[in-house]
Amino acid sequence: KQEVTQIPAALSVPEGENLVLNCSFTDSAIYNLQWFRQDPGKGLTSLLLIQSSQREQTSGRLNASLDKSSGRSTLYIAASQPGDSATYLCAVTGGGNKLTFGTGTQLKVEL
Amino acid sequence: DTEVTQTPKHLVMGMTNKKSLKCEQHMGHRAMYWYKQKAKKPPELMFVYSYEKLSINESVPSRFSPECPNSSLLNLHLHALQPEDSALYLCASSQEGTANTEAFFGQGTRLTVV
Numbered sequence: 001k002q003e004v005t006q007i008p009a010a011l012s013v014p015e016g017e018n019l020v021l022n023c024s025f026t027d028s029a030i031y032n033l034q035w036f037r038q039d040p041g042k043g044l045t046s047l048l049l050i051q052s053s054q055r056e057q058t059s060g061r062l063n064a065s066l067d068k069s070s071g072r073s074t075l076y077i078a079a080s081q082p083g084d085s086a087t088y089l090c091a092v093t094g095g096g097n098k099l100t101f102g103t104g105t106q107l108k109v110e111l
Numbered sequence: 112d113t114e115v116t117q118t119p120k121h122l123v124m125g126m127t128n129k130k131s132l133k134c135e136q137h138m139g140h141r142a143m144y145w146y147k148q149k150a151k152k153p154p155e156l157m158f159v160y161s162y163e164k165l166s167i168n169e170s171v172p173s174r175f176s177p178e179c180p181n182s183s184l185l186n187l188h189l190h191a192l193q194p195e196d197s198a199l200y201l202c203a204s205s206q207e208g209t210a211n212t213e214a215f216f217g218q219g220t221r222l223t224v225v
Contacts, residue, residue: 031212043117043201043218044154051211089153091214096167097142097205099214101153 002027002094004102012108017080021105023073023090031093035064035075038087038104047088048075080109113138117202117217125225126192132220134185134202143185144214145177146201154201160185161207192224 003026013019023033032051036044048057050066050073057064063076073090090102115136124130134143141162146154159167160179174196176188185202199221205214 034214036216041199041219041221043115044203044216046213046215049211049213093205093212093214097144097159097161097207097212098156098167099144099203099205100156104153 002030002092002098002100004090004092004100006088006090006102006105008105009103010106010108012110013080014110015080015082017109019077019080019107021075021077021088021090021107023075023102025071025073025092025100025102027092027094028068028071029094030068033064033066033073034091034093034099035062035073036089036091038089040087044089077107080107082109082111084109113215115202115204115215115217117200117220119220120218121221121223123223123225124189124192126194128192129188129190131189132187132200132202132222134187134204134217135183136204136215137183138204138215139182140204140215141182141207142205142212143179144203144205145185145187146203146216148199148201148219150198158187189222192222194224197222197224 007022035047048064061078143160145157148154158177163179178186199219203216
């Protein structure tokens with residue numbers, strides 16, 4: 001059974017800081033890995049998708065990497081802003097279109 | 112259009128009521144999903160539909176009954192729920208399982224069972 005873990009569970013940083021969120025998964029037989037953002041009480045917004053054959057994807061201030069063999073992904077956020085405050089979830093897609101989510105990192109960026 | 116639309120946004124129902132949650136997408140996706148999310152927890156998969164057929168049921172109690180009337184619509188019928196079923200219910204859609212399959216989520220239905 002696929003298990004996905006995120007570290008840290010919570011993070012508080014001052015505005016402008018660069019930060020790294022970590023995601024690890026136990027079964028490397030994945031199609032892809034997605035990073036999502038979730039604001040309180042809201043749905044999920046897709047941030048980045050990394051295919052299993054790719055190593056990295058970038059979108060604006062966000063950069064995600066994937067090391068499939070070691071079962072790890074990182075999300076790098078550059079020059080953090082208060083508007084980045086949210087819960088960040090990674091999720092891996094396995095067989096049967098099954099998307100398994102990580103435990104999440106709650107990020108707070110303070111002025 | 113990368114939108115998944117869920118209705119209603121909020122729902123309060125009694126334990127003897129019957130209600131339905133609705134989900135719609137027009138991206139031509141052939142896989143659709145229902146997830147349940149409790150407060151401060153990640154979403155948990157409930158059901159997966161592939162080409163309008165139920166492909167995964169994660170041992171969900173029968174008081175939750177999914178339905179996929181066509182490739183754009185997904186319903187979740189609710190009957191005789193318990194207070195512990197109160198949660199955010201999320202619908203998602205994607206292409207069939209390929210490496211570039213990106214999942215898109217709706218804004219969810221906040222369900223309260225009283």
